[in-house]
Amino acid sequence: MVKILELSKFSLNRFIVNNPSLPADYIRNAYYNGIGRHVCQLQRITFKFCKTSADSKGIRQFIETDLVDWSRANSGVVVYLKPRRHRSPVIVTEYLNGLRHWMGVRKFTPVELEWWLDFLRDRSGYELSQLMSPVNVMLPSVQGPWHPFLNRDTRLNVYQFPDAESGAYLYDKPTASQQLIQMSQQSNTSQ
Known part of the structure:
Protein backbone atom coordinates (compact mmCIF):
# COMPACT_ATOMS: atom_id res chain seq x y z
CA MET A 1 0.00 0.00 0.00
CA VAL A 2 2.83 2.38 0.88
CA LYS A 3 4.50 1.65 -2.45
CA ILE A 4 1.31 2.57 -4.33
CA LEU A 5 0.97 5.84 -2.43
CA GLU A 6 4.59 6.74 -3.04
CA LEU A 7 4.35 5.93 -6.74
CA SER A 8 1.10 7.86 -7.23
CA LYS A 9 2.99 11.14 -7.38
CA PHE A 10 4.91 9.84 -10.42
CA SER A 11 1.85 9.43 -12.62
CA LEU A 12 2.14 10.79 -16.14
CA ASN A 13 1.61 14.50 -16.44
CA ARG A 14 -0.85 15.55 -19.14
CA PHE A 15 0.96 18.88 -19.56
CA ILE A 16 4.19 17.24 -20.75
CA VAL A 17 2.72 16.82 -24.24
CA ASN A 18 2.53 20.57 -24.91
CA ASN A 19 5.37 21.71 -22.71
CA PRO A 20 7.07 24.79 -24.22
CA SER A 21 10.32 24.02 -22.41
CA LEU A 22 10.76 20.74 -24.31
CA PRO A 23 12.40 20.93 -27.74
CA ALA A 24 10.23 20.02 -30.73
CA ASP A 25 11.39 17.00 -32.71
CA TYR A 26 10.18 14.13 -34.86
CA ILE A 27 9.74 10.63 -33.52
CA ARG A 28 12.93 8.57 -33.64
CA ASN A 29 13.62 4.87 -33.47
CA ALA A 30 16.40 3.10 -31.62
CA TYR A 31 18.11 1.43 -34.58
CA TYR A 32 20.10 -1.00 -32.42
CA ASN A 33 16.98 -2.78 -31.27
CA GLY A 34 17.64 -6.19 -32.81
CA ILE A 35 15.54 -8.14 -35.29
CA GLY A 36 12.70 -10.14 -33.83
CA ARG A 37 13.57 -9.39 -30.21
CA HIS A 38 13.82 -6.44 -27.87
CA VAL A 39 17.27 -5.15 -26.94
CA CYS A 40 17.41 -3.05 -23.79
CA GLN A 41 18.87 0.33 -24.75
CA LEU A 42 20.31 0.92 -21.27
CA GLN A 43 23.93 -0.18 -21.42
CA ARG A 44 25.48 1.03 -18.19
CA ILE A 45 24.28 2.59 -14.94
CA THR A 46 26.50 4.23 -12.32
CA PHE A 47 25.41 4.99 -8.77
CA LYS A 48 27.43 7.82 -7.23
CA PHE A 49 26.74 8.33 -3.53
CA CYS A 50 28.22 9.42 -0.21
CA LYS A 51 28.70 6.79 2.50
CA THR A 52 27.85 9.19 5.36
CA SER A 53 25.52 11.89 4.01
CA ALA A 54 21.84 11.90 4.98
CA ASP A 55 20.94 12.82 1.40
CA SER A 56 22.29 9.44 0.24
CA LYS A 57 20.36 7.37 2.80
CA GLY A 58 17.75 6.14 0.29
CA ILE A 59 20.30 5.12 -2.33
CA ARG A 60 22.39 3.31 0.32
CA GLN A 61 19.28 1.41 1.49
CA PHE A 62 18.46 0.51 -2.11
CA ILE A 63 22.01 -0.74 -2.69
CA GLU A 64 21.92 -2.87 0.48
CA THR A 65 18.49 -4.41 -0.09
CA ASP A 66 17.31 -4.27 -3.70
CA LEU A 67 20.23 -3.66 -6.06
CA VAL A 68 21.31 -7.31 -6.36
CA ASP A 69 17.77 -8.39 -7.26
CA TRP A 70 17.41 -5.53 -9.75
CA SER A 71 20.73 -6.34 -11.42
CA ARG A 72 19.82 -10.06 -11.65
CA ALA A 73 16.52 -9.15 -13.28
CA ASN A 74 18.35 -6.85 -15.73
CA SER A 75 21.44 -8.87 -16.54
CA GLY A 76 22.15 -6.93 -19.74
CA VAL A 77 22.85 -3.74 -17.78
CA VAL A 78 26.28 -3.16 -16.25
CA VAL A 79 26.01 -1.66 -12.74
CA TYR A 80 28.79 0.43 -11.19
CA LEU A 81 28.94 1.74 -7.61
CA LYS A 82 31.07 4.82 -7.07
CA PRO A 83 31.22 6.09 -3.47
CA ARG A 84 32.43 9.67 -3.14
CA ARG A 85 32.67 11.88 -0.08
CA HIS A 86 30.44 14.87 0.68
CA ARG A 87 28.64 14.95 -2.67
CA SER A 88 24.98 14.59 -3.60
CA PRO A 89 23.84 11.18 -4.87
CA VAL A 90 23.60 10.84 -8.64
CA ILE A 91 22.58 8.16 -11.13
CA VAL A 92 24.34 8.28 -14.51
CA THR A 93 22.93 6.12 -17.31
CA GLU A 94 24.58 5.40 -20.65
CA TYR A 95 22.60 4.13 -23.63
CA LEU A 96 23.50 2.20 -26.78
CA ASN A 97 23.06 5.28 -28.95
CA GLY A 98 25.93 6.96 -27.07
CA LEU A 99 23.86 9.42 -25.05
CA ARG A 100 24.24 9.81 -21.29
CA HIS A 101 21.57 10.82 -18.82
CA TRP A 102 22.42 12.34 -15.45
CA MET A 103 19.86 12.38 -12.62
CA GLY A 104 20.17 13.71 -9.07
CA VAL A 105 18.52 11.40 -6.53
CA ARG A 106 18.93 13.47 -3.35
CA LYS A 107 16.66 12.23 -0.51
CA PHE A 108 14.95 9.61 -2.69
CA THR A 109 13.40 6.57 -1.00
CA PRO A 110 14.29 3.06 -2.23
CA VAL A 111 10.80 2.76 -3.77
CA GLU A 112 11.29 5.97 -5.74
CA LEU A 113 14.71 4.77 -6.87
CA GLU A 114 13.25 1.47 -8.08
CA TRP A 115 10.56 3.32 -10.03
CA TRP A 116 13.09 5.65 -11.66
CA LEU A 117 15.43 2.75 -12.47
CA ASP A 118 12.60 0.97 -14.27
CA PHE A 119 11.81 4.20 -16.11
CA LEU A 120 15.46 4.72 -17.12
CA ARG A 121 15.79 1.07 -18.16
CA ASP A 122 12.79 1.28 -20.51
CA ARG A 123 13.86 4.55 -22.18
CA SER A 124 15.41 4.69 -25.63
CA GLY A 125 18.07 7.12 -24.44
CA TYR A 126 16.88 10.00 -26.60
CA GLU A 127 16.03 13.24 -24.85
CA LEU A 128 12.36 13.94 -24.16
CA SER A 129 10.80 16.15 -26.82
CA GLN A 130 7.46 17.30 -28.13
CA LEU A 131 6.37 15.47 -31.25
CA MET A 132 6.02 17.78 -34.25
CA SER A 133 4.07 15.14 -36.13
CA PRO A 134 2.82 11.63 -35.27
CA VAL A 135 4.21 10.39 -38.61
CA ASN A 136 7.66 11.10 -39.99
CA VAL A 137 9.03 9.73 -43.25
CA MET A 138 12.20 10.55 -45.14
CA LEU A 139 10.52 10.31 -48.57
CA PRO A 140 6.87 11.39 -48.35
CA SER A 141 4.44 9.59 -50.63
CA VAL A 142 2.77 11.47 -53.48
CA GLN A 143 -0.38 9.42 -52.89
CA GLY A 144 -0.64 10.29 -49.21
CA PRO A 145 -0.64 7.91 -46.27
CA TRP A 146 -2.15 4.45 -46.61
CA HIS A 147 -5.54 3.73 -45.02
CA PRO A 148 -7.78 0.63 -45.08
CA PHE A 149 -10.12 2.01 -47.76
CA LEU A 150 -7.39 3.20 -50.14
CA ASN A 151 -7.97 0.83 -53.08
CA ARG A 152 -11.48 -0.32 -52.18
CA ASP A 153 -14.62 0.15 -54.23
CA THR A 154 -16.40 3.44 -53.55
CA ARG A 155 -19.71 1.59 -53.06
CA LEU A 156 -18.50 0.95 -49.51
CA ASN A 157 -19.31 4.58 -48.76
CA VAL A 158 -23.08 3.97 -49.05
CA TYR A 159 -23.36 0.51 -47.41
CA GLN A 160 -25.48 0.09 -44.33
CA PHE A 161 -23.35 -1.83 -41.84
CA PRO A 162 -23.44 -4.58 -40.71
CA ASP A 163 -23.68 -6.00 -44.21
CA ALA A 164 -23.63 -9.75 -44.86
CA GLU A 165 -21.97 -9.42 -48.28
CA SER A 166 -19.07 -7.21 -47.26
CA GLY A 167 -18.63 -8.84 -43.87
CA ALA A 168 -18.37 -12.40 -45.19
CA TYR A 169 -14.93 -13.98 -45.19
CA LEU A 170 -13.79 -15.15 -48.61
CA TYR A 171 -11.99 -18.48 -48.38
CA ASP A 172 -9.15 -19.19 -50.80
CA LYS A 173 -9.54 -22.94 -50.36
CA PRO A 174 -12.62 -24.91 -49.33
CA THR A 175 -12.90 -25.61 -45.62
CA ALA A 176 -12.71 -29.13 -44.20
CA SER A 177 -16.49 -29.21 -43.75
CA GLN A 178 -17.04 -28.15 -47.34
CA GLN A 179 -14.61 -30.82 -48.56
Missing part, protein backbone atom coordinates in the same frame (compact mmCIF):
# COMPACT_ATOMS: atom_id res chain seq x y z
CA LEU A 180 -16.46 -33.54 -46.56
CA ILE A 181 -19.82 -32.43 -47.94
CA GLN A 182 -18.37 -32.42 -51.46
CA MET A 183 -16.90 -35.93 -50.98
CA SER A 184 -20.20 -37.30 -49.66
CA GLN A 185 -22.11 -35.77 -52.58
CA GLN A 186 -19.64 -37.31 -55.04
CA SER A 187 -19.95 -40.72 -53.39
CA ASN A 188 -23.78 -40.47 -53.43
CA THR A 189 -23.83 -39.53 -57.12
CA SER A 190 -21.43 -42.33 -58.07
CA GLN A 191 -23.64 -44.98 -56.43
Whole structure:
Protein backbone atom coordinates (compact mmCIF):
# COMPACT_ATOMS: atom_id res chain seq x y z
CA MET A 1 0.00 0.00 0.00
CA VAL A 2 2.83 2.38 0.88
CA LYS A 3 4.50 1.65 -2.45
CA ILE A 4 1.31 2.57 -4.33
CA LEU A 5 0.97 5.84 -2.43
CA GLU A 6 4.59 6.74 -3.04
CA LEU A 7 4.35 5.93 -6.74
CA SER A 8 1.10 7.86 -7.23
CA LYS A 9 2.99 11.14 -7.38
CA PHE A 10 4.91 9.84 -10.42
CA SER A 11 1.85 9.43 -12.62
CA LEU A 12 2.14 10.79 -16.14
CA ASN A 13 1.61 14.50 -16.44
CA ARG A 14 -0.85 15.55 -19.14
CA PHE A 15 0.96 18.88 -19.56
CA ILE A 16 4.19 17.24 -20.75
CA VAL A 17 2.72 16.82 -24.24
CA ASN A 18 2.53 20.57 -24.91
CA ASN A 19 5.37 21.71 -22.71
CA PRO A 20 7.07 24.79 -24.22
CA SER A 21 10.32 24.02 -22.41
CA LEU A 22 10.76 20.74 -24.31
CA PRO A 23 12.40 20.93 -27.74
CA ALA A 24 10.23 20.02 -30.73
CA ASP A 25 11.39 17.00 -32.71
CA TYR A 26 10.18 14.13 -34.86
CA ILE A 27 9.74 10.63 -33.52
CA ARG A 28 12.93 8.57 -33.64
CA ASN A 29 13.62 4.87 -33.47
CA ALA A 30 16.40 3.10 -31.62
CA TYR A 31 18.11 1.43 -34.58
CA TYR A 32 20.10 -1.00 -32.42
CA ASN A 33 16.98 -2.78 -31.27
CA GLY A 34 17.64 -6.19 -32.81
CA ILE A 35 15.54 -8.14 -35.29
CA GLY A 36 12.70 -10.14 -33.83
CA ARG A 37 13.57 -9.39 -30.21
CA HIS A 38 13.82 -6.44 -27.87
CA VAL A 39 17.27 -5.15 -26.94
CA CYS A 40 17.41 -3.05 -23.79
CA GLN A 41 18.87 0.33 -24.75
CA LEU A 42 20.31 0.92 -21.27
CA GLN A 43 23.93 -0.18 -21.42
CA ARG A 44 25.48 1.03 -18.19
CA ILE A 45 24.28 2.59 -14.94
CA THR A 46 26.50 4.23 -12.32
CA PHE A 47 25.41 4.99 -8.77
CA LYS A 48 27.43 7.82 -7.23
CA PHE A 49 26.74 8.33 -3.53
CA CYS A 50 28.22 9.42 -0.21
CA LYS A 51 28.70 6.79 2.50
CA THR A 52 27.85 9.19 5.36
CA SER A 53 25.52 11.89 4.01
CA ALA A 54 21.84 11.90 4.98
CA ASP A 55 20.94 12.82 1.40
CA SER A 56 22.29 9.44 0.24
CA LYS A 57 20.36 7.37 2.80
CA GLY A 58 17.75 6.14 0.29
CA ILE A 59 20.30 5.12 -2.33
CA ARG A 60 22.39 3.31 0.32
CA GLN A 61 19.28 1.41 1.49
CA PHE A 62 18.46 0.51 -2.11
CA ILE A 63 22.01 -0.74 -2.69
CA GLU A 64 21.92 -2.87 0.48
CA THR A 65 18.49 -4.41 -0.09
CA ASP A 66 17.31 -4.27 -3.70
CA LEU A 67 20.23 -3.66 -6.06
CA VAL A 68 21.31 -7.31 -6.36
CA ASP A 69 17.77 -8.39 -7.26
CA TRP A 70 17.41 -5.53 -9.75
CA SER A 71 20.73 -6.34 -11.42
CA ARG A 72 19.82 -10.06 -11.65
CA ALA A 73 16.52 -9.15 -13.28
CA ASN A 74 18.35 -6.85 -15.73
CA SER A 75 21.44 -8.87 -16.54
CA GLY A 76 22.15 -6.93 -19.74
CA VAL A 77 22.85 -3.74 -17.78
CA VAL A 78 26.28 -3.16 -16.25
CA VAL A 79 26.01 -1.66 -12.74
CA TYR A 80 28.79 0.43 -11.19
CA LEU A 81 28.94 1.74 -7.61
CA LYS A 82 31.07 4.82 -7.07
CA PRO A 83 31.22 6.09 -3.47
CA ARG A 84 32.43 9.67 -3.14
CA ARG A 85 32.67 11.88 -0.08
CA HIS A 86 30.44 14.87 0.68
CA ARG A 87 28.64 14.95 -2.67
CA SER A 88 24.98 14.59 -3.60
CA PRO A 89 23.84 11.18 -4.87
CA VAL A 90 23.60 10.84 -8.64
CA ILE A 91 22.58 8.16 -11.13
CA VAL A 92 24.34 8.28 -14.51
CA THR A 93 22.93 6.12 -17.31
CA GLU A 94 24.58 5.40 -20.65
CA TYR A 95 22.60 4.13 -23.63
CA LEU A 96 23.50 2.20 -26.78
CA ASN A 97 23.06 5.28 -28.95
CA GLY A 98 25.93 6.96 -27.07
CA LEU A 99 23.86 9.42 -25.05
CA ARG A 100 24.24 9.81 -21.29
CA HIS A 101 21.57 10.82 -18.82
CA TRP A 102 22.42 12.34 -15.45
CA MET A 103 19.86 12.38 -12.62
CA GLY A 104 20.17 13.71 -9.07
CA VAL A 105 18.52 11.40 -6.53
CA ARG A 106 18.93 13.47 -3.35
CA LYS A 107 16.66 12.23 -0.51
CA PHE A 108 14.95 9.61 -2.69
CA THR A 109 13.40 6.57 -1.00
CA PRO A 110 14.29 3.06 -2.23
CA VAL A 111 10.80 2.76 -3.77
CA GLU A 112 11.29 5.97 -5.74
CA LEU A 113 14.71 4.77 -6.87
CA GLU A 114 13.25 1.47 -8.08
CA TRP A 115 10.56 3.32 -10.03
CA TRP A 116 13.09 5.65 -11.66
CA LEU A 117 15.43 2.75 -12.47
CA ASP A 118 12.60 0.97 -14.27
CA PHE A 119 11.81 4.20 -16.11
CA LEU A 120 15.46 4.72 -17.12
CA ARG A 121 15.79 1.07 -18.16
CA ASP A 122 12.79 1.28 -20.51
CA ARG A 123 13.86 4.55 -22.18
CA SER A 124 15.41 4.69 -25.63
CA GLY A 125 18.07 7.12 -24.44
CA TYR A 126 16.88 10.00 -26.60
CA GLU A 127 16.03 13.24 -24.85
CA LEU A 128 12.36 13.94 -24.16
CA SER A 129 10.80 16.15 -26.82
CA GLN A 130 7.46 17.30 -28.13
CA LEU A 131 6.37 15.47 -31.25
CA MET A 132 6.02 17.78 -34.25
CA SER A 133 4.07 15.14 -36.13
CA PRO A 134 2.82 11.63 -35.27
CA VAL A 135 4.21 10.39 -38.61
CA ASN A 136 7.66 11.10 -39.99
CA VAL A 137 9.03 9.73 -43.25
CA MET A 138 12.20 10.55 -45.14
CA LEU A 139 10.52 10.31 -48.57
CA PRO A 140 6.87 11.39 -48.35
CA SER A 141 4.44 9.59 -50.63
CA VAL A 142 2.77 11.47 -53.48
CA GLN A 143 -0.38 9.42 -52.89
CA GLY A 144 -0.64 10.29 -49.21
CA PRO A 145 -0.64 7.91 -46.27
CA TRP A 146 -2.15 4.45 -46.61
CA HIS A 147 -5.54 3.73 -45.02
CA PRO A 148 -7.78 0.63 -45.08
CA PHE A 149 -10.12 2.01 -47.76
CA LEU A 150 -7.39 3.20 -50.14
CA ASN A 151 -7.97 0.83 -53.08
CA ARG A 152 -11.48 -0.32 -52.18
CA ASP A 153 -14.62 0.15 -54.23
CA THR A 154 -16.40 3.44 -53.55
CA ARG A 155 -19.71 1.59 -53.06
CA LEU A 156 -18.50 0.95 -49.51
CA ASN A 157 -19.31 4.58 -48.76
CA VAL A 158 -23.08 3.97 -49.05
CA TYR A 159 -23.36 0.51 -47.41
CA GLN A 160 -25.48 0.09 -44.33
CA PHE A 161 -23.35 -1.83 -41.84
CA PRO A 162 -23.44 -4.58 -40.71
CA ASP A 163 -23.68 -6.00 -44.21
CA ALA A 164 -23.63 -9.75 -44.86
CA GLU A 165 -21.97 -9.42 -48.28
CA SER A 166 -19.07 -7.21 -47.26
CA GLY A 167 -18.63 -8.84 -43.87
CA ALA A 168 -18.37 -12.40 -45.19
CA TYR A 169 -14.93 -13.98 -45.19
CA LEU A 170 -13.79 -15.15 -48.61
CA TYR A 171 -11.99 -18.48 -48.38
CA ASP A 172 -9.15 -19.19 -50.80
CA LYS A 173 -9.54 -22.94 -50.36
CA PRO A 174 -12.62 -24.91 -49.33
CA THR A 175 -12.90 -25.61 -45.62
CA ALA A 176 -12.71 -29.13 -44.20
CA SER A 177 -16.49 -29.21 -43.75
CA GLN A 178 -17.04 -28.15 -47.34
CA GLN A 179 -14.61 -30.82 -48.56
CA LEU A 180 -16.46 -33.54 -46.56
CA ILE A 181 -19.82 -32.43 -47.94
CA GLN A 182 -18.37 -32.42 -51.46
CA MET A 183 -16.90 -35.93 -50.98
CA SER A 184 -20.20 -37.30 -49.66
CA GLN A 185 -22.11 -35.77 -52.58
CA GLN A 186 -19.64 -37.31 -55.04
CA SER A 187 -19.95 -40.72 -53.39
CA ASN A 188 -23.78 -40.47 -53.43
CA THR A 189 -23.83 -39.53 -57.12
CA SER A 190 -21.43 -42.33 -58.07
CA GLN A 191 -23.64 -44.98 -56.43
